[in-house]
Amino acid sequence: MIDKVVATFDEAVADIASGARVHCGGFASPFNMPSYLIAALARLGADGLTVASTSAGTGMANAQQLREQLAPIVAWPMDYWDPGLLAELGRIKRLITTFPVSTGHARMWPFEAALERGEVELELIGQGSLAERIRCAKAGIAGFYTPVGPGTATAEGKEVRDFDGVPHVLERALHADFAIIRAWKADRYGNLVFRGARTFNETMAGAARVTIAEVDEVVPLGDLAPDAIHTPGVYVQRIVVRPAAPAQRWEDPC
């Protein structure tokens, strides 16, 4: 019998070893972040991680400021943790991202501070190339030529080749050991349905040896219509359900 549902978040991430490569989904909203998986990974203590994520994450203190700023229009959940938490705890060795630093001078993100201290490595890449590199890993494509990057730092050290007179950069597939993603509904086969912008959550599913999906709900097999499934379960190895009663304190994920 196929049943990919795992009982706890700690169990779901238990075999993520120090030095692992981890793809982390979510972006631009507190409602698409695999927050409980990130918190569990923080509790686990694995360090020296190579993480790929759209953004370095604001970290918890900055998220609290955003929560307060947005309070008049949106109830930002208390159970929000992003990759900034892992950076804050010194667990990230290398980050592959499009958005490593805060936008203003007033506040600094944890990864940015670690970068200033010279403790971490950054591989900066645009979102389109990051997304396609990850999709390639999922799809078994070794690499691709993109017109994005020639003449900029992104192309340094990479093959540049002309196609019909337009320079293209060779970008390689980006594989990982684990992908941690967030979805809405799942069944025991690991079939997934997302809610809202699917971000890297959909892109990363299947781009790692083990894909772990944090979901709001597991429904009986057959409840998800074949036409409505976004990600087939073959890309997903583990499913873990978010708590019915959300954690009320962002201050203590560990």
Added chain:
Amino acid sequence: MLEPPRLDAAVMAMVAAREFHDGAVVNLGIGLPLACADYIPEGREVILHSEHGLLGYGPLAQHPDEVDPYVFMVGNRPVRPRPGMVFLSHDESFAIVRGGHIDVTVLGGLQVDTGGNLANTHVPGKIAGNLGGAPDLATCAKRTVVLMYHTARDGSPKVVERCTLPLTAAACVNRIVTDVAVIDVTEGGLLLREVAPGWSAEAVQQVTGATLVIAEDLREVTIG
């Protein structure tokens, strides 16, 4: 001599939004360009794209009852859902961008140069830049408009002969809209098309770090 008044951010956004034709697929960068969503010309239907997988979203949500927690655009800002809206993955979202399906992108800028090179990711003083989706958008949109103040806070020009900051994308900018001018990037150089009310071509040239070619039909900025 006292400088004539500069255009405010709302008027700048209106000037950039003139570019949106009926049916246009448009991506707005964070910062000044976001305001363009509020000034889509009357009678035109425009499809707004956001990099993380949102196509056809509505205006920014202003009240709690307008917020759908699953409809956010970049920058953690909730926007209103709109009929016809579609959710996408990041890879699909950038297939749209890289595939040339974005008609117009309006991006912020730190520097634009004579060659249409754009630097808009690495804010001086920061340890690293934020590329986001800008390299793909600037390179692959059918039309790239940069919306920025004409000079930096310290008064230094942002329209320059050669960018000194790290490039987002090379030879990608079609038009620069600032608080004093509208400038097109052409093979013959930076073509000054429009000036803010009260501004002469000479006054614009004085605050510009590159030589401008003056359009024969140079006119005052109009909106609409």
